[in-house]
Amino acid sequence: MNKDYSARREFLKKLGLSSGALIAGKYAEAFARSNSDSYIIRLGKQQRISSGDNLQIALIGAGGMGSSDTDTALQVPGVKLVAVCDLYTGRLEAAKKKWGNDIFTTKHYKDILDRKDIDAVIIATPDHWHKQISIDALGAGKHVYCEKPMVHSVDEGPAVIAAQKSSGKIFQVGSQGVSSLGNEKAKQLLKEGAIGELNYAEGFWARRDPVSVWQYPIPDDASEQTVSWETYISNTVKRPFDKNRFFRWRNYTDYGTGMAGDLFVHLFSSLHFITSSLGPERIYSTGGLRFWNDGREVPDVLLGSFDYPKTPVHPAFNLSLRCNFVDGTSGTTYLKMVGSEGSMDITWDDVVLKRNSAHEEDPFLKTKGKQGDARKKILPPNSITYKAEEGYKGGPYDHMFNFFSAIRNNGEVVEDAVFGYRAAAPALLCNDSYHQKTAISWNPEAMKKV
Incomplete structure (x- = not known):
């Protein structure tokens, strides 16, 4: 049993509550603050960088x-x-x-x-x-x-x-x-036990329009006179000039890393930040080229499954990632985390916390009146939305702000090379698994293939 989970249980014990009654205790105050079942994530962090030269x-x-x-x-x-x-x-x-x-x-x-x-x-x-x-x-x-x-x-x-x-x-x-208010709130909620023990997480990206699926526009003047092609390919396979390979590079394995490197890596980064995880130990992916037969070398539908081991900071859990460039609904869930007592839908700007129904033994829900036991109870909401405060500049600004603040103050960033590699590695191994049609083992602590 991990440290955070034990601490949460002790907290509930002191309150005299069962785990199923958490929503009426620890989160009752948050739920009560808004009649619309929403709660504002305060900014706080977006202050000016310390003064000095540009x-x-x-x-x-x-x-x-x-x-x-x-x-x-x-x-x-x-x-x-x-x-x-x-x-x-x-x-x-x-x-x-x-x-x-x-x-x-x-x-x-x-x-x-x-x-x-x-x-x-x-x-x-x-x-x-x-x-x-x-x-x-x-x-x-x-x-x-x-x-x-x-x-x-x-x-x-x-x-x-x-x-x-x-x-x-x-x-x-x-x-x-990674640096967004949404991720920070999700990290806080998970640590406080809002969804119980994490056991499953999933992420889904969906796109269809040509530009978002990497059919980027190619300038009319694209040629060897306007593009330094030899420099571009100097560290990879030598080929004749190809404007598609230059301007639509994500479609080709010599230059890009496909869906996993472009999109899965965002989900790994957020998940690892929220859970403090070092990464999965087993990786498997499948998919195919289903629609965009434009010469690309990477799939337009990709599914990944990942086993995360038990560590001192989180229980063992499974992760499922999906990416679909042929999606008819264009719906996207950036990241969902499911625990023993609830779940969170997480974006960079908000978190929707959903809780299991409160248990009958919850002392906060026991009510008796003139109508006796048949009388209906007043129940707290079992879903709450945490939204970024108006004026929030967004995750990309936060991330860049943190970078420059660390430079000025000789500080640290959340996504340094070690963190970045631990997010990139399972995404890249997802590609390897797809091409090799086999599961791949990875040691997330040592950062090495097994």
Whole structure:
């Protein structure tokens, strides 16, 4: 029996309540605060970064995600963009139009790392460049915000971890929801025993429109004259110029990591943050290419099953992840956690806590009146929604804010290289399981395949 579970039982014992009556005791106050069965998650955390000179940043990889990350970074007070690197001329031109003609632009990322006036870099390249640019940036004395997944293959992780440790610099992996109010509230509720003992979790991503399933638009001027193709493929298989492989890179295994690396990794990151888990010990996946027959090498339907072992901080539980790019409803549940006494539906902005029906022995529900035992009881709600306070800037802002705050205050981030690798590894092994058609064993503590 883990420590948190024992503490929760002792808490209930002191109150004189059964486990099934928890909702009427510990959560009665929260439920009573709102007639609409909702509860506001207070901000509190989004304060100004300590005063000082601007932190000067550079973007390496100015596609959709990189541009979005940069826009978010520039919302944080005291952050200034001074340089952008990309292998496509059109993105460099667009960067100057968007962020100012005075920014430095280049197609060579080492030009960025050579500049002494740059404090930190955002790495938002295709996945196959994450490892090398991260290591080089840390070696050059830059703080690094690297998009998820941290690496392109499982064997690349230890080198990035070693580079972070030896550099002494801040390294944050960009699974943006990890730092969100929703995740923080879910972590608190789980620790306090709101759903009892965790036994199952699931996550589901659904998409259908072409852009969201990686049929990204290709510029009319895409050619070997506007794209540094040889640089792009210099660390992987040599091929003739292919505009699809450059602009729709997520569809190809040389550069991307498929559904698992793009989407499952978010769910692993949130789950591990909420539970303090190190990861699963057994991984199995299946799926197929069901609809998008556009030359892609990765499935458009993927199912993953994962066994999490018992540890000092959580019981053994199972995880099921699904991703469907042919979904007719476009419904998405980011993360659901199910316990012995309830469940939580978790997004970056809210948490819906659902409880089992309270037990008859609950002293708070025993009522007698003139009509005797047949009289109906006043019951507390068995579902409550925790919503972010109005004005909340969202998980991506929180994540970026935490990164810059750690730089200024010599602090720590929640998703460093070790955390990032433990989230990336089961996602990448999910791909390996799919291609090899077999289950894979993983040691989450030692971070090694078994």
